Amino acid sequence: MASSHTSARRGRSGRRVLFTVVAASGVALSPLPALAAPETPETSQEAAALIAERGHDLEVVTEELHAASDQLTAQQAAATKAAAELKAAEAAVVEARDHVREVARSAFTGEQLTSLQAMLTSESAEQMIERMGTLDSIAGHNNEILGDAQEATVVADEAKAAAEKAAADAKALVDEVAARQADLNTQIAEYQAEYDRLSAEERERARVLAEQHAAAVAAAAAERNASQSASRADRPSASSSSSSSSSSSSSSAAAPAASTPVVAGSGAAATAVNVAMAQRGKPYVWGATGPGSYDCSGLVKYAYAAAGVNLPRSSSQQATVGRAVSRSELQPGDIIAFYSPVSHVGIYIGNGQMVHAPTSGDVVKVASIDVMGSITAMRRVG
Known part of the structure; x- marks a missing residue:
């Protein structure tokens, strides 16, 4: 009997610890930075800057999603464990009831002795007091066994409820962060489309301006050199293009080489x-x-x-x-x-x-x- 009593108390203590841990690990829904309203870029440079800005915001939110997902996994595992603890506690109550019935059945060589029977069948006052004391001890012990088992069930049920709420909170956090992630992805796609459109427009504008500039240069050259042929009039433009190409090549050649990294040895x-x-x-x-x-x-x-x-x-x-x-x-x-x-x-x-x-x-x-x-x-x- 003593070992059963000790086991019941240890089980109750363990379940209390589980409840405390689960309750203390509830998810804190930390506020995330509010997302700014999408801007309307007017140049491809502005669109590129917005893509980079939202890209960093998305990196922050994605990292928070990783952490929230890890937390959700842990809370779901805790909820599963708490459900198993509750099932075990409920089984312990059934076992305790069976144990109490067995103790009552086996008391005094199998005879089911009541307080009245103890008084009527005792041969002396001392024997009656002894029998009554025994009955009180058995009743007290049985009540304690049942009480411990039932208390363990209550604690386990509370732990299960707390764990399930923590898992639900963690899931809500994952959903919230995932929604922010989706919003940022949408903004980035919009800015990318704007960048592509603006970049194409800017390239077209640049082409038209270049043609207008070339026509103006050609007209001025023709006016100054009316006596010269069209091929001589075109020469400065070709020279300028060659000079620009040479300058670009020189700039590319001057780019510094990346330094060689030092890697670990073992x-x-x-x-x-x-x-x-x-x-x-x-x-x-x-x-x-x-x-x-x-x-x-x-x-x-x-x-x-x-x-x-x-x-x-x-x-x-x-x-x-x-x-x-x-x-x-x-x-x-x-x-x-x-x-x-x-x-x-x-x-x-x-x-x-x-x-x-x-x-x-x-x-x-x-x-x-x-x-x-x-x-x-x-x-x-x-």
């Missing part, structure tokens, strides 16, 4: 660097984790997964793994996080450079660690 960091570097040229796609395309945190997770290290999905969570390092301590393989709150990450490869998936329309590539602006966190995994 271990998980080395594997992560090498795997990430092997993804260069693959397109950035929001929410992608490879191997054909990536977003920023997807690339970091993929590279470290190849090294046997399971990182969180979102950039904000990746910015908390491992231990913090300073800029002077950076080593190839360290994770570098940007913006506040964190919404972009890359993998350091040495010489002040990182490999990262920048944004939509771009590809995985090597860049300076200062290209994204101020660094929020630098973390060493392992």
